[in-house]
Amino acid sequence: MDIATSIPGLPGLFIAGIFSASLSTMSSSLNAMGAVVFEDLIRPCLRSEINDKTANNIIKFVVVVIGVLCVLIVFVVDKLGSVLQLTLSTAGVTNGAMVGLFSFGMFYPRGNSKGALAGSICSMLLMGWIVFGTQRELAEGRIKQPVLPVSVEGCSFNVTLPVSQLNNNSDEEVFVLYRVSFLYYTMMGMIIVFVVGTVVSLLTEAPDREQMDPVLFTPLMRKYVTKKNMEPAEEELINKIV
Structure with a gap:
Protein backbone atom coordinates (compact mmCIF):
# COMPACT_ATOMS: atom_id res chain seq x y z
CA MET A 1 0.00 0.00 0.00
CA ASP A 2 2.98 2.36 0.51
CA ILE A 3 4.73 1.58 -2.76
CA ALA A 4 2.04 0.58 -5.27
CA THR A 5 -0.81 2.98 -4.39
CA SER A 6 -0.13 5.00 -7.52
CA ILE A 7 -0.82 1.97 -9.74
CA PRO A 8 -4.57 1.22 -9.80
CA GLY A 9 -5.40 -2.41 -9.03
CA LEU A 10 -1.89 -3.56 -8.15
CA PRO A 11 -2.39 -3.60 -4.34
CA GLY A 12 -5.56 -5.66 -4.83
CA LEU A 13 -3.76 -8.16 -7.05
CA PHE A 14 -0.94 -8.42 -4.52
CA ILE A 15 -3.34 -9.14 -1.65
CA ALA A 16 -5.28 -11.60 -3.83
CA GLY A 17 -2.04 -13.45 -4.54
CA ILE A 18 -1.27 -13.71 -0.83
CA PHE A 19 -4.74 -15.07 -0.06
CA SER A 20 -4.57 -17.50 -2.99
CA ALA A 21 -1.24 -18.90 -1.80
CA SER A 22 -2.47 -19.33 1.77
CA LEU A 23 -5.80 -20.84 0.74
CA SER A 24 -4.14 -23.35 -1.58
CA THR A 25 -1.89 -24.50 1.26
CA MET A 26 -4.80 -24.68 3.72
CA SER A 27 -7.04 -26.60 1.33
CA SER A 28 -4.46 -29.31 0.72
CA SER A 29 -3.66 -29.52 4.44
CA LEU A 30 -7.35 -29.80 5.40
CA ASN A 31 -7.97 -32.48 2.77
CA ALA A 32 -4.95 -34.45 3.94
CA MET A 33 -6.03 -34.18 7.58
CA GLY A 34 -9.56 -35.28 6.69
CA ALA A 35 -8.29 -38.33 4.82
CA VAL A 36 -5.89 -39.29 7.64
CA VAL A 37 -8.59 -38.94 10.31
CA PHE A 38 -10.96 -41.07 8.26
CA GLU A 39 -8.47 -43.84 7.47
CA ASP A 40 -6.84 -44.04 10.91
CA LEU A 41 -9.70 -43.24 13.29
CA ILE A 42 -13.08 -43.61 11.59
CA ARG A 43 -12.71 -46.51 9.16
CA PRO A 44 -11.40 -48.99 11.79
CA CYS A 45 -14.52 -48.28 13.90
CA LEU A 46 -16.93 -49.07 11.07
CA ARG A 47 -18.47 -52.51 11.33
CA SER A 48 -19.16 -52.86 7.60
CA GLU A 49 -17.61 -51.66 4.39
CA ILE A 50 -18.89 -48.42 2.90
CA ASN A 51 -18.86 -47.21 -0.67
CA ASP A 52 -16.66 -44.42 -2.00
CA LYS A 53 -19.49 -41.85 -2.02
CA THR A 54 -20.20 -42.34 1.68
CA ALA A 55 -16.51 -42.22 2.52
CA ASN A 56 -16.18 -39.01 0.51
CA ASN A 57 -19.08 -37.42 2.39
CA ILE A 58 -17.56 -38.40 5.74
CA ILE A 59 -14.21 -36.89 4.76
CA LYS A 60 -15.95 -33.66 3.70
CA PHE A 61 -17.72 -33.51 7.05
CA VAL A 62 -14.40 -34.03 8.87
CA VAL A 63 -12.82 -31.24 6.81
CA VAL A 64 -15.65 -28.88 7.76
CA VAL A 65 -15.24 -29.72 11.45
CA ILE A 66 -11.48 -29.17 11.29
CA GLY A 67 -12.01 -25.89 9.42
CA VAL A 68 -14.41 -24.64 12.09
CA LEU A 69 -11.90 -25.57 14.79
CA CYS A 70 -9.18 -23.65 12.94
CA VAL A 71 -11.40 -20.56 12.81
CA LEU A 72 -12.13 -20.82 16.54
CA ILE A 73 -8.45 -21.27 17.35
CA VAL A 74 -7.77 -17.88 15.72
CA PHE A 75 -9.35 -16.17 18.74
CA VAL A 76 -6.96 -18.07 21.01
CA VAL A 77 -3.89 -17.46 18.85
CA ASP A 78 -4.63 -13.73 18.93
CA LYS A 79 -3.68 -13.73 22.62
CA LEU A 80 -0.49 -15.78 22.22
CA PRO A 146 7.64 -4.68 22.06
CA VAL A 147 6.87 -4.16 18.40
CA LEU A 148 9.68 -2.33 16.64
CA PRO A 149 8.81 0.54 14.28
CA VAL A 150 8.63 -0.40 10.61
CA SER A 151 8.55 3.08 9.13
CA VAL A 152 11.74 4.36 7.51
CA GLU A 153 10.72 8.00 7.83
CA GLY A 154 13.54 10.12 9.25
CA CYS A 155 16.07 7.27 9.24
CA SER A 156 19.59 8.04 8.07
CA PHE A 157 21.81 5.58 6.22
CA ASN A 158 23.73 4.35 9.28
CA VAL A 159 21.54 3.87 12.38
CA THR A 160 22.21 1.43 15.21
CA LEU A 161 19.33 0.63 17.56
CA PRO A 162 20.06 0.21 21.27
CA ASP A 208 24.51 -56.53 18.36
CA ARG A 209 27.22 -55.11 16.11
CA GLU A 210 26.93 -58.04 13.73
CA GLN A 211 23.38 -56.96 12.84
CA MET A 212 24.32 -53.36 12.10
CA ASP A 213 24.48 -52.09 8.54
CA PRO A 214 27.50 -49.74 8.21
CA VAL A 215 25.87 -47.91 5.30
CA LEU A 216 23.21 -46.54 7.66
CA PHE A 217 25.81 -44.64 9.71
CA THR A 218 27.72 -41.48 8.88
CA PRO A 219 31.12 -41.96 7.17
CA LEU A 220 32.91 -41.06 10.41
CA MET A 221 31.18 -43.86 12.30
CA ARG A 222 31.19 -46.63 9.68
CA LYS A 223 34.62 -47.91 10.58
CA TYR A 224 33.40 -48.64 14.11
CA VAL A 225 30.52 -50.84 12.96
CA THR A 226 32.25 -52.88 10.23
CA LYS A 227 31.15 -56.49 10.49
CA LYS A 228 33.76 -59.09 11.33
CA ASN A 229 32.34 -61.67 8.93
CA MET A 230 31.89 -59.21 6.07
CA GLU A 231 32.70 -60.38 2.59
CA PRO A 232 35.83 -58.84 0.99
CA ALA A 233 33.77 -57.12 -1.72
CA GLU A 234 31.45 -55.58 0.85
CA GLU A 235 34.36 -54.42 3.01
CA GLU A 236 36.06 -52.83 0.00
CA LEU A 237 32.84 -51.02 -0.90
CA ILE A 238 32.49 -49.67 2.64
CA ASN A 239 36.10 -48.47 2.61
CA LYS A 240 35.51 -46.62 -0.65
CA ILE A 241 32.42 -44.92 0.80
CA VAL A 242 34.28 -43.93 3.95
Missing part, protein backbone atom coordinates in the same frame (compact mmCIF):
# COMPACT_ATOMS: atom_id res chain seq x y z
CA GLY A 81 1.69 -13.28 20.39
CA SER A 82 3.15 -13.64 16.91
CA VAL A 83 1.74 -16.35 14.64
CA LEU A 84 5.25 -17.12 13.37
CA GLN A 85 6.54 -17.57 16.91
CA LEU A 86 3.60 -19.78 17.87
CA THR A 87 4.02 -21.93 14.76
CA LEU A 88 7.77 -22.42 15.19
CA SER A 89 7.34 -23.01 18.93
CA THR A 90 4.77 -25.77 18.54
CA ALA A 91 6.76 -27.32 15.68
CA GLY A 92 9.88 -27.27 17.85
CA VAL A 93 8.26 -29.76 20.25
CA THR A 94 8.43 -32.54 17.66
CA ASN A 95 11.11 -31.23 15.28
CA GLY A 96 13.83 -31.44 17.91
CA ALA A 97 12.89 -35.00 18.82
CA MET A 98 12.73 -36.04 15.17
CA VAL A 99 16.07 -34.50 14.20
CA GLY A 100 17.66 -35.87 17.36
CA LEU A 101 16.26 -39.35 16.75
CA PHE A 102 17.72 -39.64 13.24
CA SER A 103 21.02 -38.01 14.26
CA PHE A 104 21.29 -40.27 17.30
CA GLY A 105 20.96 -43.36 15.12
CA MET A 106 23.49 -42.16 12.55
CA PHE A 107 26.19 -40.82 14.90
CA TYR A 108 26.10 -43.14 17.92
CA PRO A 109 26.65 -46.86 17.19
CA ARG A 110 26.38 -47.75 20.90
CA GLY A 111 22.83 -46.39 21.02
CA ASN A 112 19.92 -48.82 21.13
CA SER A 113 16.17 -48.63 20.66
CA LYS A 114 15.53 -48.09 24.37
CA GLY A 115 17.78 -45.07 24.44
CA ALA A 116 16.26 -43.63 21.27
CA LEU A 117 12.73 -44.11 22.60
CA ALA A 118 13.51 -42.65 26.03
CA GLY A 119 15.34 -39.68 24.49
CA SER A 120 12.51 -38.90 22.09
CA ILE A 121 9.82 -39.08 24.79
CA CYS A 122 11.82 -36.93 27.22
CA SER A 123 12.53 -34.40 24.47
CA MET A 124 8.87 -34.00 23.54
CA LEU A 125 7.73 -33.82 27.17
CA LEU A 126 10.32 -31.25 28.22
CA MET A 127 9.93 -29.10 25.10
CA GLY A 128 6.14 -29.29 25.40
CA TRP A 129 6.42 -28.06 28.98
CA ILE A 130 8.69 -25.19 27.92
CA VAL A 131 6.47 -24.16 25.01
CA PHE A 132 3.29 -24.34 27.10
CA GLY A 133 4.86 -22.34 29.92
CA THR A 134 6.20 -19.68 27.55
CA GLN A 135 2.86 -19.23 25.83
CA ARG A 136 1.13 -18.99 29.20
CA GLU A 137 3.53 -16.25 30.30
CA LEU A 138 2.92 -14.41 27.02
CA ALA A 139 -0.85 -14.68 27.37
CA GLU A 140 -0.75 -13.40 30.96
CA GLY A 141 1.47 -10.47 29.98
CA ARG A 142 4.50 -11.35 32.10
CA ILE A 143 6.64 -11.57 28.95
CA LYS A 144 6.29 -8.52 26.72
CA GLN A 145 7.71 -8.29 23.25
CA VAL A 163 20.26 -3.39 22.42
CA SER A 164 17.48 -2.77 24.95
CA GLN A 165 15.02 -2.21 22.10
CA LEU A 166 15.85 -5.56 20.53
CA ASN A 167 15.48 -7.77 23.60
CA ASN A 168 12.32 -9.01 25.25
CA ASN A 169 11.23 -7.01 28.27
CA SER A 170 9.74 -8.72 31.30
CA ASP A 171 7.80 -6.85 33.94
CA GLU A 172 8.11 -9.77 36.30
CA GLU A 173 10.83 -12.37 36.68
CA VAL A 174 9.94 -15.55 34.80
CA PHE A 175 11.56 -18.96 34.63
CA VAL A 176 14.83 -18.84 32.68
CA LEU A 177 13.80 -21.51 30.13
CA TYR A 178 10.65 -19.54 29.32
CA ARG A 179 12.83 -16.64 28.19
CA VAL A 180 14.83 -18.71 25.69
CA SER A 181 14.21 -17.73 22.07
CA PHE A 182 11.85 -20.04 20.20
CA LEU A 183 14.47 -20.32 17.45
CA TYR A 184 16.52 -22.59 19.77
CA TYR A 185 13.71 -25.06 20.50
CA THR A 186 14.71 -27.55 17.80
CA MET A 187 18.35 -27.52 18.90
CA MET A 188 17.33 -27.94 22.56
CA GLY A 189 15.11 -30.91 21.72
CA MET A 190 17.91 -32.55 19.73
CA ILE A 191 20.38 -32.14 22.61
CA ILE A 192 17.89 -33.70 25.03
CA VAL A 193 17.53 -36.74 22.76
CA PHE A 194 21.30 -37.20 22.61
CA VAL A 195 21.87 -36.78 26.36
CA VAL A 196 19.01 -39.00 27.53
CA GLY A 197 19.52 -41.53 24.73
CA THR A 198 23.22 -41.87 25.48
CA VAL A 199 22.68 -42.37 29.21
CA VAL A 200 19.91 -44.94 28.74
CA SER A 201 21.89 -46.80 26.08
CA LEU A 202 24.93 -47.04 28.35
CA LEU A 203 22.79 -48.39 31.19
CA THR A 204 21.10 -51.01 29.01
CA GLU A 205 22.27 -53.81 26.74
CA ALA A 206 24.38 -52.81 23.79
CA PRO A 207 23.07 -53.61 20.29
Whole structure:
Protein backbone atom coordinates (compact mmCIF):
# COMPACT_ATOMS: atom_id res chain seq x y z
CA MET A 1 0.00 0.00 0.00
CA ASP A 2 2.98 2.36 0.51
CA ILE A 3 4.73 1.58 -2.76
CA ALA A 4 2.04 0.58 -5.27
CA THR A 5 -0.81 2.98 -4.39
CA SER A 6 -0.13 5.00 -7.52
CA ILE A 7 -0.82 1.97 -9.74
CA PRO A 8 -4.57 1.22 -9.80
CA GLY A 9 -5.40 -2.41 -9.03
CA LEU A 10 -1.89 -3.56 -8.15
CA PRO A 11 -2.39 -3.60 -4.34
CA GLY A 12 -5.56 -5.66 -4.83
CA LEU A 13 -3.76 -8.16 -7.05
CA PHE A 14 -0.94 -8.42 -4.52
CA ILE A 15 -3.34 -9.14 -1.65
CA ALA A 16 -5.28 -11.60 -3.83
CA GLY A 17 -2.04 -13.45 -4.54
CA ILE A 18 -1.27 -13.71 -0.83
CA PHE A 19 -4.74 -15.07 -0.06
CA SER A 20 -4.57 -17.50 -2.99
CA ALA A 21 -1.24 -18.90 -1.80
CA SER A 22 -2.47 -19.33 1.77
CA LEU A 23 -5.80 -20.84 0.74
CA SER A 24 -4.14 -23.35 -1.58
CA THR A 25 -1.89 -24.50 1.26
CA MET A 26 -4.80 -24.68 3.72
CA SER A 27 -7.04 -26.60 1.33
CA SER A 28 -4.46 -29.31 0.72
CA SER A 29 -3.66 -29.52 4.44
CA LEU A 30 -7.35 -29.80 5.40
CA ASN A 31 -7.97 -32.48 2.77
CA ALA A 32 -4.95 -34.45 3.94
CA MET A 33 -6.03 -34.18 7.58
CA GLY A 34 -9.56 -35.28 6.69
CA ALA A 35 -8.29 -38.33 4.82
CA VAL A 36 -5.89 -39.29 7.64
CA VAL A 37 -8.59 -38.94 10.31
CA PHE A 38 -10.96 -41.07 8.26
CA GLU A 39 -8.47 -43.84 7.47
CA ASP A 40 -6.84 -44.04 10.91
CA LEU A 41 -9.70 -43.24 13.29
CA ILE A 42 -13.08 -43.61 11.59
CA ARG A 43 -12.71 -46.51 9.16
CA PRO A 44 -11.40 -48.99 11.79
CA CYS A 45 -14.52 -48.28 13.90
CA LEU A 46 -16.93 -49.07 11.07
CA ARG A 47 -18.47 -52.51 11.33
CA SER A 48 -19.16 -52.86 7.60
CA GLU A 49 -17.61 -51.66 4.39
CA ILE A 50 -18.89 -48.42 2.90
CA ASN A 51 -18.86 -47.21 -0.67
CA ASP A 52 -16.66 -44.42 -2.00
CA LYS A 53 -19.49 -41.85 -2.02
CA THR A 54 -20.20 -42.34 1.68
CA ALA A 55 -16.51 -42.22 2.52
CA ASN A 56 -16.18 -39.01 0.51
CA ASN A 57 -19.08 -37.42 2.39
CA ILE A 58 -17.56 -38.40 5.74
CA ILE A 59 -14.21 -36.89 4.76
CA LYS A 60 -15.95 -33.66 3.70
CA PHE A 61 -17.72 -33.51 7.05
CA VAL A 62 -14.40 -34.03 8.87
CA VAL A 63 -12.82 -31.24 6.81
CA VAL A 64 -15.65 -28.88 7.76
CA VAL A 65 -15.24 -29.72 11.45
CA ILE A 66 -11.48 -29.17 11.29
CA GLY A 67 -12.01 -25.89 9.42
CA VAL A 68 -14.41 -24.64 12.09
CA LEU A 69 -11.90 -25.57 14.79
CA CYS A 70 -9.18 -23.65 12.94
CA VAL A 71 -11.40 -20.56 12.81
CA LEU A 72 -12.13 -20.82 16.54
CA ILE A 73 -8.45 -21.27 17.35
CA VAL A 74 -7.77 -17.88 15.72
CA PHE A 75 -9.35 -16.17 18.74
CA VAL A 76 -6.96 -18.07 21.01
CA VAL A 77 -3.89 -17.46 18.85
CA ASP A 78 -4.63 -13.73 18.93
CA LYS A 79 -3.68 -13.73 22.62
CA LEU A 80 -0.49 -15.78 22.22
CA GLY A 81 1.69 -13.28 20.39
CA SER A 82 3.15 -13.64 16.91
CA VAL A 83 1.74 -16.35 14.64
CA LEU A 84 5.25 -17.12 13.37
CA GLN A 85 6.54 -17.57 16.91
CA LEU A 86 3.60 -19.78 17.87
CA THR A 87 4.02 -21.93 14.76
CA LEU A 88 7.77 -22.42 15.19
CA SER A 89 7.34 -23.01 18.93
CA THR A 90 4.77 -25.77 18.54
CA ALA A 91 6.76 -27.32 15.68
CA GLY A 92 9.88 -27.27 17.85
CA VAL A 93 8.26 -29.76 20.25
CA THR A 94 8.43 -32.54 17.66
CA ASN A 95 11.11 -31.23 15.28
CA GLY A 96 13.83 -31.44 17.91
CA ALA A 97 12.89 -35.00 18.82
CA MET A 98 12.73 -36.04 15.17
CA VAL A 99 16.07 -34.50 14.20
CA GLY A 100 17.66 -35.87 17.36
CA LEU A 101 16.26 -39.35 16.75
CA PHE A 102 17.72 -39.64 13.24
CA SER A 103 21.02 -38.01 14.26
CA PHE A 104 21.29 -40.27 17.30
CA GLY A 105 20.96 -43.36 15.12
CA MET A 106 23.49 -42.16 12.55
CA PHE A 107 26.19 -40.82 14.90
CA TYR A 108 26.10 -43.14 17.92
CA PRO A 109 26.65 -46.86 17.19
CA ARG A 110 26.38 -47.75 20.90
CA GLY A 111 22.83 -46.39 21.02
CA ASN A 112 19.92 -48.82 21.13
CA SER A 113 16.17 -48.63 20.66
CA LYS A 114 15.53 -48.09 24.37
CA GLY A 115 17.78 -45.07 24.44
CA ALA A 116 16.26 -43.63 21.27
CA LEU A 117 12.73 -44.11 22.60
CA ALA A 118 13.51 -42.65 26.03
CA GLY A 119 15.34 -39.68 24.49
CA SER A 120 12.51 -38.90 22.09
CA ILE A 121 9.82 -39.08 24.79
CA CYS A 122 11.82 -36.93 27.22
CA SER A 123 12.53 -34.40 24.47
CA MET A 124 8.87 -34.00 23.54
CA LEU A 125 7.73 -33.82 27.17
CA LEU A 126 10.32 -31.25 28.22
CA MET A 127 9.93 -29.10 25.10
CA GLY A 128 6.14 -29.29 25.40
CA TRP A 129 6.42 -28.06 28.98
CA ILE A 130 8.69 -25.19 27.92
CA VAL A 131 6.47 -24.16 25.01
CA PHE A 132 3.29 -24.34 27.10
CA GLY A 133 4.86 -22.34 29.92
CA THR A 134 6.20 -19.68 27.55
CA GLN A 135 2.86 -19.23 25.83
CA ARG A 136 1.13 -18.99 29.20
CA GLU A 137 3.53 -16.25 30.30
CA LEU A 138 2.92 -14.41 27.02
CA ALA A 139 -0.85 -14.68 27.37
CA GLU A 140 -0.75 -13.40 30.96
CA GLY A 141 1.47 -10.47 29.98
CA ARG A 142 4.50 -11.35 32.10
CA ILE A 143 6.64 -11.57 28.95
CA LYS A 144 6.29 -8.52 26.72
CA GLN A 145 7.71 -8.29 23.25
CA PRO A 146 7.64 -4.68 22.06
CA VAL A 147 6.87 -4.16 18.40
CA LEU A 148 9.68 -2.33 16.64
CA PRO A 149 8.81 0.54 14.28
CA VAL A 150 8.63 -0.40 10.61
CA SER A 151 8.55 3.08 9.13
CA VAL A 152 11.74 4.36 7.51
CA GLU A 153 10.72 8.00 7.83
CA GLY A 154 13.54 10.12 9.25
CA CYS A 155 16.07 7.27 9.24
CA SER A 156 19.59 8.04 8.07
CA PHE A 157 21.81 5.58 6.22
CA ASN A 158 23.73 4.35 9.28
CA VAL A 159 21.54 3.87 12.38
CA THR A 160 22.21 1.43 15.21
CA LEU A 161 19.33 0.63 17.56
CA PRO A 162 20.06 0.21 21.27
CA VAL A 163 20.26 -3.39 22.42
CA SER A 164 17.48 -2.77 24.95
CA GLN A 165 15.02 -2.21 22.10
CA LEU A 166 15.85 -5.56 20.53
CA ASN A 167 15.48 -7.77 23.60
CA ASN A 168 12.32 -9.01 25.25
CA ASN A 169 11.23 -7.01 28.27
CA SER A 170 9.74 -8.72 31.30
CA ASP A 171 7.80 -6.85 33.94
CA GLU A 172 8.11 -9.77 36.30
CA GLU A 173 10.83 -12.37 36.68
CA VAL A 174 9.94 -15.55 34.80
CA PHE A 175 11.56 -18.96 34.63
CA VAL A 176 14.83 -18.84 32.68
CA LEU A 177 13.80 -21.51 30.13
CA TYR A 178 10.65 -19.54 29.32
CA ARG A 179 12.83 -16.64 28.19
CA VAL A 180 14.83 -18.71 25.69
CA SER A 181 14.21 -17.73 22.07
CA PHE A 182 11.85 -20.04 20.20
CA LEU A 183 14.47 -20.32 17.45
CA TYR A 184 16.52 -22.59 19.77
CA TYR A 185 13.71 -25.06 20.50
CA THR A 186 14.71 -27.55 17.80
CA MET A 187 18.35 -27.52 18.90
CA MET A 188 17.33 -27.94 22.56
CA GLY A 189 15.11 -30.91 21.72
CA MET A 190 17.91 -32.55 19.73
CA ILE A 191 20.38 -32.14 22.61
CA ILE A 192 17.89 -33.70 25.03
CA VAL A 193 17.53 -36.74 22.76
CA PHE A 194 21.30 -37.20 22.61
CA VAL A 195 21.87 -36.78 26.36
CA VAL A 196 19.01 -39.00 27.53
CA GLY A 197 19.52 -41.53 24.73
CA THR A 198 23.22 -41.87 25.48
CA VAL A 199 22.68 -42.37 29.21
CA VAL A 200 19.91 -44.94 28.74
CA SER A 201 21.89 -46.80 26.08
CA LEU A 202 24.93 -47.04 28.35
CA LEU A 203 22.79 -48.39 31.19
CA THR A 204 21.10 -51.01 29.01
CA GLU A 205 22.27 -53.81 26.74
CA ALA A 206 24.38 -52.81 23.79
CA PRO A 207 23.07 -53.61 20.29
CA ASP A 208 24.51 -56.53 18.36
CA ARG A 209 27.22 -55.11 16.11
CA GLU A 210 26.93 -58.04 13.73
CA GLN A 211 23.38 -56.96 12.84
CA MET A 212 24.32 -53.36 12.10
CA ASP A 213 24.48 -52.09 8.54
CA PRO A 214 27.50 -49.74 8.21
CA VAL A 215 25.87 -47.91 5.30
CA LEU A 216 23.21 -46.54 7.66
CA PHE A 217 25.81 -44.64 9.71
CA THR A 218 27.72 -41.48 8.88
CA PRO A 219 31.12 -41.96 7.17
CA LEU A 220 32.91 -41.06 10.41
CA MET A 221 31.18 -43.86 12.30
CA ARG A 222 31.19 -46.63 9.68
CA LYS A 223 34.62 -47.91 10.58
CA TYR A 224 33.40 -48.64 14.11
CA VAL A 225 30.52 -50.84 12.96
CA THR A 226 32.25 -52.88 10.23
CA LYS A 227 31.15 -56.49 10.49
CA LYS A 228 33.76 -59.09 11.33
CA ASN A 229 32.34 -61.67 8.93
CA MET A 230 31.89 -59.21 6.07
CA GLU A 231 32.70 -60.38 2.59
CA PRO A 232 35.83 -58.84 0.99
CA ALA A 233 33.77 -57.12 -1.72
CA GLU A 234 31.45 -55.58 0.85
CA GLU A 235 34.36 -54.42 3.01
CA GLU A 236 36.06 -52.83 0.00
CA LEU A 237 32.84 -51.02 -0.90
CA ILE A 238 32.49 -49.67 2.64
CA ASN A 239 36.10 -48.47 2.61
CA LYS A 240 35.51 -46.62 -0.65
CA ILE A 241 32.42 -44.92 0.80
CA VAL A 242 34.28 -43.93 3.95
